[in-house]
Amino acid sequence: MRRTALEGHGPVRFGPPLPEDGLPVLPELSAVLAAAASRGDHETVGGGRALREAACGYWDRRGLHCDPDRVAAAPGSPALLLALTAALGGDVLVPRPCAAWWAPYARLLGRPVFHVATPPESGGVPDPYALLETVRRVRAEGGDPRLLVLSVADDPTATVAPPELLHETVEAAQGEGLHLVSDETWRDTLHDPHDTVLLSPAEMVPDRVTVVTDLAGALLPPGWPAALARFPAGEDGEDLHARVLDILTALDARVAAPIAAAAGYALAEPEAVTARVATAVRLHALLAAEAHTAVVAAGALARPPRSGRHLYVDLAPLRPALSAHGVGDAQELEDFLGARLGMPAPGGHRFGDDLEAPRVRLSTGALVAGSSTERAECLTSPTPLELPQVNRALSRLKSVFDDLRDDAQRWEPPR
Numbered sequence: 001m002r003r004t005a006l007e008g009h010g011p012v013r014f015g016p017p018l019p020e021d022g023l024p025v026l027p028e029l030s031a032v033l034a035a036a037a038s039r040g041d042h043e044t045v046g047g048g049r050a051l052r053e054a055a056c057g058y059w060d061r062r063g064l065h066c067d068p069d070r071v072a073a074a075p076g077s078p079a080l081l082l083a084l085t086a087a088l089g090g091d092v093l094v095p096r097p098c099a100a101w102w103a104p105y106a107r108l109l110g111r112p113v114f115h116v117a118t119p120p121e122s123g124g125v126p127d128p129y130a131l132l133e134t135v136r137r138v139r140a141e142g143g144d145p146r147l148l149v150l151s152v153a154d155d156p157t158a159t160v161a162p163p164e165l166l167h168e169t170v171e172a173a174q175g176e177g178l179h180l181v182s183d184e185t186w187r188d189t190l191h192d193p194h195d196t197v198l199l200s201p202a203e204m205v206p207d208r209v210t211v212v213t214d215l216a217g218a219l220l221p222p223g224w225p226a227a228l229a230r231f232p233a234g235e236d237g238e239d240l241h242a243r244v245l246d247i248l249t250a251l252d253a254r255v256a257a258p259i260a261a262a263a264g265y266a267l268a269e270p271e272a273v274t275a276r277v278a279t280a281v282r283l284h285a286l287l288a289a290e291a292h293t294a295v296v297a298a299g300a301l302a303r304p305p306r307s308g309r310h311l312y313v314d315l316a317p318l319r320p321a322l323s324a325h326g327v328g329d330a331q332e333l334e335d336f337l338g339a340r341l342g343m344p345a346p347g348g349h350r351f352g353d354d355l356e357a358p359r360v361r362l363s364t365g366a367l368v369a370g371s372s373t374e375r376a377e378c379l380t381s382p383t384p385l386e387l388p389q390v391n392r393a394l395s396r397l398k399s400v401f402d403d404l405r406d407d408a409q410r411w412e413p414p415r
Contacts, residue, residue: 016100016346016361018155018185018214019309020222021280022368024376028272029220029262036261042254046245047073047228051260054267055228061269062187064202064211066230070237072244073260076225077185077214079253080244081105081149084210084229087243088179090146091138095126097312097351097359099155099183114138114145115352122303123312124154125161128168135176148178152198153186156351156361157312158288158305160190163199170201170209179240180209185217186308188277191285196306207234217308218277219266226255226263279379284309286385287364290394295362298401299408309365312348315358321407322358329355340400343367343393367393 043051052068059066074080082105085092092106096115103113116126116134126134131148138145150169152161173180182201190196202209211230216222231241248254255263266273288305295302301314315322315333322328327336330347337345343366348359368375370389378384385394 016344016350018216018222019361019363020365021284021309022365022375023280023283023379024372025221026272026276028270029266032265033224033258033262036258039257039261041257043073043257043260045249045252045254047071047255048260051255051264051267054264055230058267058269059211059230062200064200064230067233070231070233070241072229072231072241072248073255073263074227074229074248074253075255075259076216077101077183077212077227078105079248079251080212080227080229081181082108083244083247083251083253084181084212084240085109085111085147086247087240088147090144093126093131093134093145093148093178094352095124095150097123097156097348097353098149099151100346100350102149102183103352112138112143114143118157119165122154122159122161122165123157124151124159125166125169126150128165128172131169131172132176135178145176146179147181148173149181149183150201151183151186152200153184153190153307155186155308156310156348157303158308158310159303160196160198160306163197166199166201167204170204174205174208178208180205182209182211183213184211185214187213188218189281189284189307189309191281191288191306202230202232207232207237210237210240215263215266218281219273220259220263224259224262226259276379283368283378283384284364287367287390287394290385291362291364291367291397294394294398295401298398298405300401300404310361310363312351312361313359315360315404318404318408319358321404321410324407327358330357330359331355333358333360337400341366341397362397367397369393 051073052071055071056066056068078101085106091112093114094102095118106113117130119127135145180201202211214227231237288311295313299317302311305311327333330349334347345360348357349355353359368378374389
């Protein structure tokens with residue numbers, strides 16, 4: 001019997017949102033938004049000139065020169081990806097696993113989505129040989145692959161793909177004539193920026209890569225929707241930009257004027273913003289490392305998190321314990337762990353993994369517990385993991401996974 005589709009359960013259309021940071025809004029951002037609150041209008045489609053110029057400054061500081069006339073803003077990355085997918089046409093390729101929101105927008109347009117395996121060391125970027133084989137197979141079956149979506153700093157795996165892997169994959173995609181959309185939402189959340197090399201595909205293939213950045217990754221609260229797309233230079237990029245603007249117009253996907261004001265301020269990266277980003281990244285890096293230690297000590301598998309506010313956990317070694325609790329697939333694991341942990345634990349099936357694989361994404365924002373004052377204290381404390389509310393949340397996580405480890409040992413069949 002098929003599971004009843006309750007809200008948040010069953011079909012992958014109930015995908016989890018981006019991992020939140022659990023922190024109070026930066027006061028300077030609130031002030032900018034409040035000052036613009038009397039503006040009841042929207043930006044023009046694609047964003048006003050000031051917002052697009054601020055976006056160019058942001059990308060220029062990261063080595064990606066761009067022109068304001070090759071930038072588009074929208075109320076969140078989903079609108080941009082929907083418009084890009086519609087404009088480019090053809091079938092869509094994504095890594096397995098991938099961000100929960102990528103595939104549904106292609107399916108909404110009736111476009112087939114093909115998942116491509118990622119290498120063991122990182123997610124977000126497909127293995128180049130698997131990519132070539134998938135493209136060959138899809139074309140042999142009459143398909144028309146045109147778009148590859150990838151992320152160097154990845155949701156859900158929290159890994160950062162090494163430059164050599166990225167180079168091989170981009171080279172393979174270019175050889176097959178694919179357009180790349182590089183989701184760089186998490187590029188500013190590297191846990192160890194001095195020891196992690198993040199390279200954008202747009203630096204390698206300037207004329208075939210569109211960069212998409214959702215400002216909820218590091219610069220804005222998730223409830224203030226604003227995202228940007230940087231289109232490639234050349235005639236093809238110009239045509240793509242124009243088609244995307246047409247689709248955004250049809251969707252009336254425009255950024256509200258107060259949100260645009262806050263986004264422009266954040267993109268300029270004044271000291272208040274850069275300090276908050278650095279402090280928040282440090283906090284979530286500590287939380288992610290602690291959570292990773294806890295799940296691995298219990299016998300689960302997880303790549304060390306290198307970016308973002310999450311980690312991706314494979315509980316296959318704990319199957320005996322999960323089976324004893326009636327957990328047989330990722331949806332049941334999501335329900336089981338969500339109840340035990342008291343926090344969202346979306347199953348891997350929401351990110352394109354097999355339903356049978358017992359995998360979940362855990363978000364560190366849920367570990368920043370307590371009142372607004374207590375959550376703000378996490379930013380100023382030299383030892384945030386020792387704060388009572390954070391310690392309680394981490395202790396609960398550790399206890400749940402330790403219990404699973406003990407149950408797995410108890411139910412392990414004799415050799």
